[in-house]
Structures are given as structure tokens and as C-alpha cells.
Amino acid sequence: MTTLPESRSEIHGPTRWGTGRSGVVLAGLMLALGIYLTVGIATMTVPTGAESPGPTFFPTILAVGCYVLAVLLVVHYLRHPEAPADIGGIDPLEDSFEGPFTDWRSLGLTMAGFLAFTLLLNPLGWILAAALMFWVIARAMGSTSAVKDVAVALLLSCTVQVAFSAGLGLNLPAGVLEGVL
Amino acid sequence: MESLDLLAGGFALAFTPMNLLWVFVGAFLGTAVGVLPGLGSSMAVALLLPVTFTLDPTAAFIMFAGVYFGGLFGDSTMAILVNTPGGSTAIASAFEGHRMTLNGRAPQALATAAIGAFIGGLVSCVIVVLFAPKLADLAINFGPPEYLALSVLAFIATASVVSSSVAKGMTSLFLGLGLAVIGIDGISGAQRFTFGAPQLFDGISIIVITVGVLALGEVFHVASRVRRTRPGQLHQVTGRPYLSRADVREAAPAWARGAGIGAPFGVIPVGGAEIPTFLAYGSERALDRRRPHPQFGKGAIRGLAAPEAAGNATAGTAIGALLAMGLPTSATAAIMLAAFRQYGLQPGPLLFDRSADLVWTLLASLFIALFVLLILNLPFAPMWAKLTKIPRHYLYAGIAVFCGLGVYATSAAVTDLLLVLGIGFVGFLLRRFDFPLAPIMIGVVLGPLAETSLRNALLSSGGDYNILVDSGISLTIYGALLLIIAFTLFQSLRSWKGRDV
Numbered sequence A: 001m002t003t004l005p006e007s008r009s010e011i012h013g014p015t016r017w018g019t020g021r022s023g024v025v026l027a028g029l030m031l032a033l034g035i036y037l038t039v040g041i042a043t044m045t046v047p048t049g050a051e052s053p054g055p056t057f058f059p060t061i062l063a064v065g066c067y068v069l070a071v072l073l074v075v076h077y078l079r080h081p082e083a084p085a086d087i088g089g090i091d092p093l094e095d096s097f098e099g100p101f102t103d104w105r106s107l108g109l110t111m112a113g114f115l116a117f118t119l120l121l122n123p124l125g126w127i128l129a130a131a132l133m134f135w136v137i138a139r140a141m142g143s144t145s146a147v148k149d150v151a152v153a154l155l156l157s158c159t160v161q162v163a164f165s166a167g168l169g170l171n172l173p174a175g176v177l178e179g180v181l
Numbered sequence B: 001m002e003s004l005d006l007l008a009g010g011f012a013l014a015f016t017p018m019n020l021l022w023v024f025v026g027a028f029l030g031t032a033v034g035v036l037p038g039l040g041s042s043m044a045v046a047l048l049l050p051v052t053f054t055l056d057p058t059a060a061f062i063m064f065a066g067v068y069f070g071g072l073f074g075d076s077t078m079a080i081l082v083n084t085p086g087g088s089t090a091i092a093s094a095f096e097g098h099r100m101t102l103n104g105r106a107p108q109a110l111a112t113a114a115i116g117a118f119i120g121g122l123v124s125c126v127i128v129v130l131f132a133p134k135l136a137d138l139a140i141n142f143g144p145p146e147y148l149a150l151s152v153l154a155f156i157a158t159a160s161v162v163s164s165s166v167a168k169g170m171t172s173l174f175l176g177l178g179l180a181v182i183g184i185d186g187i188s189g190a191q192r193f194t195f196g197a198p199q200l201f202d203g204i205s206i207i208v209i210t211v212g213v214l215a216l217g218e219v220f221h222v223a224s225r226v227r228r229t230r231p232g233q234l235h236q237v238t239g240r241p242y243l244s245r246a247d248v249r250e251a252a253p254a255w256a257r258g259a260g261i262g263a264p265f266g267v268i269p270v271g272g273a274e275i276p277t278f279l280a281y282g283s284e285r286a287l288d289r290r291r292p293h294p295q296f297g298k299g300a301i302r303g304l305a306a307p308e309a310a311g312n313a314t315a316g317t318a319i320g321a322l323l324a325m326g327l328p329t330s331a332t333a334a335i336m337l338a339a340f341r342q343y344g345l346q347p348g349p350l351l352f353d354r355s356a357d358l359v360w361t362l363l364a365s366l367f368i369a370l371f372v373l374l375i376l377n378l379p380f381a382p383m384w385a386k387l388t389k390i391p392r393h394y395l396y397a398g399i400a401v402f403c404g405l406g407v408y409a410t411s412a413a414v415t416d417l418l419l420v421l422g423i424g425f426v427g428f429l430l431r432r433f434d435f436p437l438a439p440i441m442i443g444v445v446l447g448p449l450a451e452t453s454l455r456n457a458l459l460s461s462g463g464d465y466n467i468l469v470d471s472g473i474s475l476t477i478y479g480a481l482l483l484i485i486a487f488t489l490f491q492s493l494r495s496w497k498g499r500d501v
Helices: A024-043 A057-079 A104-124 A126-140 A146-168 B002-014 B017-035 B041-052 B057-082 B088-102 B106-139 B144-161 B166-181 B206-224 B245-265 B274-289 B301-325 B331-342 B349-354 B356-377 B381-389 B392-411 B414-432 B438-461 B465-469 B472-500
Strands: none
Touching (some): A024 B166, A024 B414, A057 B166, A057 B438, A104 A126, A104 B206, A104 B392, A104 B414, A126 A146, A126 B206, A126 B392, A146 B392, B002 B017, B002 B356, B017 B041, B017 B057, B017 B356, B017 B381, B041 B057, B041 B331, B041 B392, B057 B088, B057 B106, B057 B301, B057 B331, B057 B356, B088 B274, B088 B301, B106 B245, B106 B301, B106 B349, B106 B356, B106 B381, B144 B166, B144 B438, B144 B465, B144 B472, B166 B414, B166 B438, B206 B392, B206 B414, B206 B438, B245 B274, B274 B301, B301 B349, B301 B356, B349 B356, B438 B465, B465 B472
């Protein structure tokens, strides 16, 4: 029963006070959710005649729980700073890499790719928007052949368009290719 | 035997070419995502959920069941060949399984795993066929207080047992519960937490939440680590997986014990098959120490056989608990419950009455799926391992495209795409800081049931809280909860003590 592998490793390298304590952002998230629920409860128009316990009963429990958990998480990270969790099943390359744990450039590009897809889906249409997202994310994740990526991206988005529009009858926006399709 | 007659009827309905096709598609996809590290059956079901609404419910659930079992078949392949488990349920299999590979016994290891998963699944399916109708008969007496007790059991057990810290598990749970209260309140009709945005009147779609947390969050997490990790090295396998008579004799008791340990965990909501696989591994190791020639550490076939059987035994009884009581015990089961609701079906005792055809066709398909999976996995396991040659950047870029497709296909709303991006980022944060993900899914799916049960119980009793603990069934459920909490406390105390030594 003591065979569960250690999910977190010891913290290596130079440490500042903040090292391993960045998890308090989750406490911030819980605080934000608690405030969101509290404001929502305060401004809710409860229909007249709603019997007690009404629509605010359960959210009130949740809001209180969110505040308590925010405090508990702060306490947790103050007492036990943690090394970040790694992706299961993949060897880390810790020795050959310096810099912050999270690769914000890759992550930022990946999220920007999805955001661009969201905003361009209707104007550009599925084929171009999805291909663009695929291309950006593949680049962000370290692909080295930009031209090949364009081909793979367009192949995937066109296949999906054909399979879903023709096969399952889902309507995907055609966008600028409106007349062509 | 009434249930055997019903099962025979189910087989008759399941053996149509279309249903067999869906079994095969599910088993195929499940094995594929199981083999690929980082991808699991919960992500596969989340991505398939939007697409399946064009299918009829029976076909959809047959496919989901194939994916659920398939993920557990596939995840051991990589654990054995590369020592990188395809999912958390295969960590226990990696210890001895990979050592067998290093000793040149990879074909035997793959065969042990596939047959173990098959036996575990088969045992649990038989249990489900025999006992699920009885469980449903018991559950028919459940009123709001009992359903509340069941939900609370699922909440606390998943949040406290799986996670490394209770605060983390509860945080994940409350995120799920919080997301679920947004939208119009079903009892009073009040608008809650929409702040006037019409897009939120119906609440945040379960598809947006599952795709965001389980699929897009994983894409973001891999992106954030992509230059610091590399996939493991694949060992070449020569020869087809097979077992000698001596191997079978060695593994057989471990298969049986593993299935026995795994089966009860399908009904206990501790977030899936991870815990039973470790229990099975641990008990085999303890038994091994007493033998004249301990095998553990040298590639013990029993150390692989038991967890594999336990994992699939859990999955089988989990489907039984889902059908008979509407109780999801893992993230995948929670998504399946959400899918039932999307079709207007409510898993639970009434499902056995009202949709008997669907239930028994689904159960018969589970048996068929197991045979299909055995065929897919036993001779072809080395071929599945070649899937890891797909470049990571294409794999995850493709998953992101399917996230966008799934969300847009169900709602055709750009706001849902923005929401999924935000929820995906929260999913990334939870992974980055090692928070468990199963509680968020259980919270989203069971939160509304818990709330309506609590309010209906209090409405009917006129605000008297005693009604919540008024029946023997609720008291039994709360008793089980106390046992689970005591067990967790005992475990953490023991590891705390062990640290000092």
C-alpha cells in the first residue's frame, strides 16, 4: 500500500520565498468564485412565492465553502511549498533546461491559437480558422517544418468539413469560402 | 433466472451490424487513447460526446462502453513497453510489467495484461448482470434524502481519497459545484448568476465543461511543458504475445484476486480504478514476500496480472452502479451520466423499467466489447505501440481542433468557445498544481441532483433537518462515508508516521 509513487519531487535549484508557492493562484480563483457567488446571491431576484429553502440556499453553502477553501489553500502553500506536478508518463529533461517551470511562450501561443480560432471562425470559415489554429499550436509545440504543417493543417480541416457536413449533417461556417463550397 | 433471459434478449438486439460496428469503433478508439500517454478514456468520451448526439442513445452508449474498457486495455501497453503508463490506472502495472520487458518477456507481459483486463471485465460484467437489477430494486425506494446521501458520499469520497490533500480535492469539487449552479433554477425559476447574459440562462453546457477541463486543459498543460519533456524510448518487441502453461498457472490466482479487489470499487466513488490497481499490486507483493522464492522486483507476472484485472473489474461494476443507482464513480462515468441526461434518460432504478431494451443491449454489448478488445489487444499490442510515433505537436494540435469542433457543433455559439478557452485554462492550472480532476466532473454532474434533493427533502419536511438522516438507507450510506474517511485518515497517519523513520 505504500507503493503510490511520490507525485511531487523535492525542489531543486535556487529557491526564493515564492518558490513552490505559486499555487496560491488557486486560492485566488476560489476567492473569485466565492465573490462571484456572493454578488450573484445579493443581486438575485427571488420570485415571490418561492418556498424556503429557496434558490439562494445552496449557493450560500457553496460561497461559504469557497471562502474557507481559499484560506485553507493559502495555509497549505505557506506550510508546504511544492514542486510542480509533471506530466505523467513522460521523462523530464530537467538537467538540460534552465528557466521557469511553465513554458509561457508555448502556452501563450497555444491559447492565442485557440482564441484566434474562436474570433475568426465566423468571418473566415471553418476550414481556414481551424487550419490556422492547428498550424499555430503545432508551431508552438516545437514543430520545425512550417510548410509541411500548413499542408497537414489544411488536410485535417478539410477532412473534418467534408466528414461532418456531408456525413453527419452538421453545419460548419463556410466564411470567405462561401461561394466555393 | 430472469436476468439471464433479459440478457439473452439484449444479445439479440446487440448483434445487429450497426451495433457491432459501434462496439468496434468504441473499442478501437478506447485502445488508441489508452495507448497514448496523457490521453485517457475520459478525454475520449468528452470529445465524442458532442458527436454522438447525432446517433441513437443505444449506439452512443455502446460506443462509450467500448471506449471506457478500451482505455483500460490500452494503457498497460505503454506501461509495459516504455515504462510510461498510458494513464494513471496503469502506474501499478508499470512496475513489474516493464521489468518483464527488460528481461525479454515483453510478449508474455502484454498477454498477461490483456488477459487480465479481459478476466476482470468479464467477472464484473457477470456481477452487474446478476446484481444490478437487485440494486435497482433497492434503489427504487430512494427518496430525496437518500439521493442527497449518495451525492454527498460521491462528493466527499472522490474529493478526499484520490487527492494528495483534502483541500485540493475539495477545491476541485467546489469549482464543479459552482459551475453547475449557474443558470435558471429548476425549482423556483429564478435566474442565478447569469448577470443578465442570455447565453447563460441554460447554464454552462456540460460539454463545454468536460471538453475544457479534460481535453483542452491537457493540451495547454502539454504545451506548457513541451520543451522540457520527451516521450520515452520504445522497446522493440519480437514475437507475438503468448503465455506458456506455467505462466498461466502462475498468473491465474492473481487475475482472480485482482478481479475480486477491483469489483467492489466500481460502487465506491473514489474516482476510478487508480486505487484498486494499487491495492491489488500491494496485496500481491505482500503475498509474494511469504513465498519461498519472491519474484517481485524481478518481473513478477503476478504483479502485472492483479492490477490489470482489478482495473477492468472496477470499470465494469462502475457501469452497473451508474445504471442501477445513477451514481457515477469516475470522471468517465460522470460524463456518461451527463450523456444519459442529454437524451432525456435518467439512470437509476426507473431506467430498468422504462428503457429495459437499452439497458440490456448495453450490458450485452459490454460482453461483446470485451471479446473485441481481447482480439484487438492480444495479437496486435506491438502495433498499437507504434501510435506513439505520431509527432506530439500534431497530436495535440489535432485534439485542440476537435475541442473547437465539438463545442461549436453542439451550440454554434462563439460564447461557448470563449467559455471553453477559459475553463481549459483553469484545467491547465489544476494540472499544473496537481489538483485532481475527477471531483470537478462529479461536482458538475451530481451538484444539481444534490441541490434539488436537499431542497425537496427540506420542503417536504417543513425545514426539519432530521429528515436527512431519517431512513436506514441514508444512515447506511453516511456510515460508509465515515468508513471511507476513517480509512483515508488512517492512511495519511501511517504515511506521516512512516516519514519520520
